[in-house]
Amino acid sequence: MPxxxxxxxxxxxxxxxxxxLDLAERLGGEVVNTDAMQVYRGMDVGTAKLPPDGRRGIPHHLLDLMEVTEPATVALFQRWAREAVADIRDRDATPVLVGGSALYTRAIVDRFEFPGTDESLRRELEAELDRVGAHALHERLRGVDPEAARSIVPDNGRRVVRALEVVALTGRPYSASLPxxxxxxxxxxxxxxxxDRPTLDARIEQRVEDMFAGGLVEEVEALLRSGLADGRTAGHAIGYREVMGFLAGDRSLAEAIEQTKTATRRFARRQDSWFRKDPRIVWVAHDDPDRVERAVAAIEALAPR
Structure with a gap:
């Protein structure tokens, strides 16, 4: 049995x-990253990427695969992740997926067939994005697909462009193509x-402080020399865009830190809202001393070991 x-x-x-890590050790597993930004080489501090010496000797997959100038897509990530999962299971090990990118996780575990793409249309929409901005395109999306507009934040230009492309290509709402x-x-x-939210907010505040103290500005400076500002995906990562604004003289360092905290809190709320809509998830409390046992029990209920 797999x-x-x-x-x-x-x-x-x-x-x-x-x-x-606890579950991978308990289950004889290997970790598969599902964080959209940890696939990039050099994006370590700002993504809280676990360093090799902190991985307890457990194999980790889908880290450091791309340069910051390369665009990451859900379709590409789905293929990589499913190949990694199949390889791990072929070796009779347990794949443990972990990351905060909800759409990436859903694309891996759920039935999700991607609509096609049209390079000419995509270039046209991206040119319009550069010309009028993400908020204007978001208003356009609201007119043709209100449900998609509600699910995509106005400043996420890349997702707005993709939603408009799918609507134009399929004649159906973007939401119809979601998993x-x-x-x-x-x-x-x-x-x-x-x-709970107060504990999470405090953790986010401390994490952001630690990132800046741990060299996030220097990391961004190095990545800018590698083309970060031109990256369609990597250049929009939380923390990195705020630091780029600081380095460009658009804000102070203190402002960049506070804006990173605010953006991270907002992102965490969106993550929680997305996951809470999925009734299949088994929840364990972050501070429950028996959380590993509770998680293992849920896994063994499905597939006794």
């Missing part, structure tokens, strides 16, 4: 990384890390 697929989900700074709440493999368990 090993189950375990996906750890929850807000940034909730404690997913530590639990993923259904149906696992691609029935031997899948999602475990969510539950954490």
């Amino acid at each position: 090993q189950p697929i375990v996906a750890l989900v929850g807000a940034t700074a909730s404690g997913k990384t530590g639990l993923s 259904r709440l149906e696992y691609a493999d029935s031997l899948t368990v999602q475990v969510g890390v539950d954490i």
